Amino acid sequence: MKATILVRPKHGILDPQGQAVESSLRQLGFAVGEARVGRVVDLEVESNDPAGARAEVERMCEQLLANPLIESYEIELAEMPDG
């Protein structure tokens, strides 16, 4: 399966990168509210079982992909395009 992991700075955590993006967008004339900057990890996982794949990716997030002190994560799963 294909997994997409969205890692974001946790709610309430100062995000200076997001603030810099936000003020740059305003300078360009865009009317924007708060911007937050995170990270995307695209992964191919061997398992074809969605529940098993999700559990495995969750373990990856806890151990490596996100730091639970400052980041939250969201996992999206999809079939591989070629089945």
Added chain:
Amino acid sequence: MASPQPRIGVLRFPGACDDRDALWALSALDAEAVFVWHTETQLPDLDAIVLPGGFSYGDYLRCGAIARFAPAMEAVAAFAAEGGLVLGICNGFQILCEAGLLPGVLRRNESLSFVCRDVPLVVERTDTPFTSRCAEGERLTIPVKHGEGCWFADDALYDEIETSRQIVLRYAEPVNGSRNDVAGVVNERGNVMGLMPHPEHAVDPLLGSADGALILSSLVEAARDRILAGV
């Protein structure tokens, strides 16, 4: 009786850049300093180990996030669990936090800029193996050079480590956005310390300050004491 020379390891990761300075500084302070390669699964016979600064694994993902899984880190964790003395400097501090050996995490500097200058520090505790040669409240001048030195802990964690007196060094002025200007912390047991400033770059007055030698010679002395105590 001649005083024994402690043996202190300097753990080298790919991307380390302050390993040679650390080795030199420890040698200048009368330790036998030896390099330990990151792929080692067992540490040689050591009285202390230093994780030097640098950019291990290119700082990919998060600083220290990949290095904490290096084979040698398991041996470092076991060494720390036995009471061994571990000092992490800059990237070494980041690695120890990611490994869960120290509380908190190091984030991008609030300014988003790399900061490279001498900074004033205040010593909060002198009853640790890393600060015994300092005076309480003493101001030290030691350089920093980092882009991700903003130490963070949430309210609950911060209260916990402040209560257990784990904050050893604070910046005397804002440097990187660190929570409550924390510059260095120890674990609860007090045998593992991490700090963002670089004591190994400040052991000779010729380099602007020798205050870093107070930290490193405290470590050398504590390592020597462990030999004398037969640990």
